[in-house]
Amino acid sequence: MYWFEKYKPELELIFAQAKTYINRYPPSLKEHGFRYIEAYNPLNETSTKNYICYLLPYWTQEATGITTEQCRQLSLAEVFIMLYLFLQDDVMDTRPAQIKEPLALSSLFYNTALSLYRQLFPSESPFWNAFDQCTAEWAEGVTQEGYANYFLTNPFHITLKAAPIKLAFEGAVYLGGRIHIQDVLSHEVNNALIALQMVDDYYDWEEDMAEGNYNSLLAWITYKLDLSSFEELTAATVRQSIFTLGHFDGFAQFALLLHHAPTVASELHDFQHLLIQVLVEEANRIQRQKELLFEGGFTHFLSIL
Template structure:
């Protein structure tokens, strides 16, 4: 995990500064903001890790060769991007009460103000940065609005990545500051492939929850397609388990993610740690598929053989 461990000291500085800024929010939003930040702090146990959100500018260091402080600022800005859009996602995806909305909506606006202020420190109002920012925001808005009805995983999988399009603000900034605006488009497309793999890995982990809440899920989309179901037709937990554990659907899912990765690199830029992060996502999916394939094979040989294999693991 050098794509993470190489930047732990930098991330400590970034998140310390995020804590300082959120602490200055008016009460009680400062406490709510710090509590929300803790959920995603990469250096704290039991937090949700969203590595690409704050590591993306660091992963471009070899390509862009900017001052060290610039990467910290771009990472800090993207921490606030992450927090703002996660609040938006939570409000759209969960049945929050009026009291929680009264806290989280203004808090989200304060997060947005912070990242806008940080980016304005580098980019004037006439900078092309803001046109790209509008593009990433438009991609996000369309994806979260239409993903269920459009069924992007079936028809245009890379567009699934647009749910996280705002993270590309940091890479856009780094490329502009290094005079490489021509790489923004190609790097955006490669980042989309990494974001797609990340979403696919998350959807494998979260399929039960997404099935229950009706949230869009790439794995469930694949299974619906295999069963000839429309997006609004019911899919049961037993349907999913049969597809995964009997018919090997996860193997096809993981291999599809790997095939898309193979077609992503352009050779126009050097971001080895992003490639390594992407590969780790694929390795995890393929490893899970292999584990399930092995257990299914043992079951086909007979229950006694399967029990022996389980015992040998203990």
């Protein structure tokens, strides 16, 4: 994972600087802010590893031509915009009893992100159009989730909740003056986000089913079983689809198709490759297990003849 290991010193600087901003928050929210950022710090072993949130400016640096200092500034801004969105998502999904503190903290995260972006982009910069677009996509993603089965018709829609991640490369494109690669890079980032969501959905399908969240794997299985809606699925039918009927293999092959797109950012491409390999290797593991079970059953059958 050189696309991560080589940037550890940069991440140490960024998260240390992020903590200096949180240290300026009101005392009643400061400790909560510190705990929250540590839960998403990729340098902590037990943290949630959202690599793309903070490393996208670095992965696209060669393509966009921005400086290392500009990478740091964009990454730092992304830290706060993503902490804001993670907190918003937590509130929407879990509806905690103590809702005032997370909402107040998320507002501070958002304001910090805005102040960091303002240091990089003047008010007339086209970056702010991208900011508005990403915010609108995020809003669509969190409100439309569960109302449409869009994975098969428009896979891009499963990434809408992560749309603000794209502010990192959008900002880099404008800072580096490389507008001509914007569309190709946007397509590449979208494909990486689709692959990331597919991996998450494989590991989280049981939780998503219990909570009624949209899940691309469940959407795929609903289609393969020719069902009209997620409500017709049970945990047993999903497991049968994955481990007996072989439908997970098609899901992995769908992800593999994403990797054939043109690339202008090799480390982003490598990150996407890792995600797809997780799905492909899991599909292969499931197939090997089925073959071993079949061979064992056949051997047992022969032994009793």
